[in-house]
Amino acid sequence: MNPLFAPFSLGNLELNNRVVMAPMTRSMxxxxxxxxxxxxxxxxxxxxxxxxxLTEGTCVGHKAASGYPNVPFFAGDQALAGWQKVVDAxxxxxxxxxxQLWHVGAARRPGVEPGGDLPGYSPSGxxxxxxxxGHEVTLDDIAEIQQAYIDAAVAAERIGCDAIELHxxxxxxxxxxxxxxxxxxxxxxxxxxxxxxxxxxEIIAGIRAEISPDxxxxxxxxxxxQQNYSARLCDNPDELQAFVExxxxxxxxxxxxxxxxFWEPEFEGSDLNLAGWTKKLSGKPTITVGxxxxxxxxxxxxxxxxxxxxGIASLDELLRRLDNQEFDLVAVGRALIANPDWANKVIxxxxxxxxxxxxxMLKKLI
Numbered sequence: 001m002n003p004l005f006a007p008f009s010l011g012n013l014e015l016n017n018r019v020v021m022a023p024m025t026r027s028m029x030x031x032x033x034x035x036x037x038x039x040x041x042x043x044x045x046x047x048x049x050x051x052x053x054l055t056e057g058t059c060v061g062h063k064a065a066s067g068y069p070n071v072p073f074f075a076g077d078q079a080l081a082g083w084q085k086v087v088d089a090x091x092x093x094x095x096x097x098x099x100q101l102w103h104v105g106a107a108r109r110p111g112v113e114p115g116g117d118l119p120g121y122s123p124s125g126x127x128x129x130x131x132x133x134g135h136e137v138t139l140d141d142i143a144e145i146q147q148a149y150i151d152a153a154v155a156a157e158r159i160g161c162d163a164i165e166l167h168x169x170x171x172x173x174x175x176x177x178x179x180x181x182x183x184x185x186x187x188x189x190x191x192x193x194x195x196x197x198x199x200x201x202e203i204i205a206g207i208r209a210e211i212s213p214d215x216x217x218x219x220x221x222x223x224x225x226q227q228n229y230s231a232r233l234c235d236n237p238d239e240l241q242a243f244v245e246x247x248x249x250x251x252x253x254x255x256x257x258x259x260x261x262f263w264e265p266e267f268e269g270s271d272l273n274l275a276g277w278t279k280k281l282s283g284k285p286t287i288t289v290g291x292x293x294x295x296x297x298x299x300x301x302x303x304x305x306x307x308x309x310x311g312i313a314s315l316d317e318l319l320r321r322l323d324n325q326e327f328d329l330v331a332v333g334r335a336l337i338a339n340p341d342w343a344n345k346v347i348x349x350x351x352x353x354x355x356x357x358x359x360x361m362l363k364k365l366i
Contacts, residue, residue, distance in 0.1 A: 046095025
C-alpha cells in the first residue's frame with residue numbers, strides 16, 4: 001500500500017489521496033482574471049489524479065495587494081466568475097481545490113497593475129531588514145487589508161471551493177509581520193512574538209467567524225524568505241511551539257510548512273522536518289513540500305542567477321516519512337508542471353515514465 005494514496009478527510013474536505021498541488025505563481029491571467037488556458041491548466045491536474053489543488057497565489061481585494069503582472073485576483077465579479085469556472089472544471093474531474101489568498105506587501109514595486117504608482121504596504125515599510133522602501137501600514141490600513149482577506153475567504157466558500165490557504169510564507173505581507181527583520185513596529189502589532197502574530201491571528205479569527213465551521217483553513221508559513229534563504233522565525237522546538245499554538249488557537253486547521261528540501265531536518269537532534277515538528281507541536285495536520293520527486297530545488301543558490309532544471313528522484317524517503325505519519329499531506333510543485341498526471345503515474349507504478357522538469361516549462365501553461 002502506497003501511503004500517498006490513502007484517503008484523507010478533515011471537516012468537509014474529503015480527499016482520495018495525499019497528493020497536493022503546490023501553489024505556483026504563473027502570471028498568465030491577463031486583466032487579473034483566470035481565462036480558459038488557466039481553467040484547462042487546473043482541470044488537467046485534477047484529471048491527472050491530484051487529490052487537492054492549491055491554486056497559484058491569488059490577490060485579495062486591496063489596492064496594493066499585487067506585485068506581479070497578470071496574477072489573478074480573488075476579488076471582483078470578473079475574477080470570481082473566472083475562478084468559478086476553475087472550481088467547476090476541477091470538480092467535474094473529481095478533484096478538490098483551495099485558492100491561496102495573497103498580499104505581497106513590500107514585495108510590490110510601483111507600476112504593477114492594478115495599483116499603478118502605489119508603493120508596497122508592509123508593517124514597517126521594509127522589504128529587506130533595515131531598508132524602508134514602501135508604506136508603513138496604519139491601523140486603518142491593517143483593518144482594510146484584514147477585511148480583504150475575510151471577504152476573499154467568504155467568496156471562496158460561496159463559489160464552491162473546498163478549503164482556503166493563506167499565504168504566510170516567503171517574505172510576503174503576513175510573513176513580513178511574523179519576521180522581526182521586517183517588523184520594527186512599536187505598537188501592538190510589533191515587538192514580541194505575540195504581537196507579531198496578531199495581524200495573522202486576527203485575519204484567521206475573522207475568517208473563522210464568517211465561514212462554515214467545517215470549511216478548512218490552511219496556513220502556509222516558512223522559515224526562509226526570498227529576501228534571505230537562511231532566515232529563521234524559530235531556532236528550536238520551543239520557539240516553534242510558541243509560534244504555531246496561537247495560530248492553531250485562532251483557527252488554522254492545516255499547516256503547510258514550506259521548505260526548499262523536504263528531507264532536511266529542521267532542528268538538531270531529530271530527523272523531523274518542519275512539517276513533522278509542526279504536527280508534533282500543534283496537533284494539527286501538516287503538508288510537507290520542497291523538491292518532492294525532483295533532484296534539485298527551484299531557487300538559485302548564492303552567486304547563481306537562474307532557476308534550475310531537475311530530474312526525477314526516488315520517492316522512497318518521502319514514503320517512509322509519510323508512512324511514519326511525520327506529516328499528513330505532500331505538496332508536489334514543479335514535478336506537477338512537467339507531469340499533470342503525476343499522481344496517476346505514481347499510483348500505477350509508472351514513475352519511470354515521469355518527465356524531467358525543465359525551467360522552460362514555466363513559460364507556458366501545459
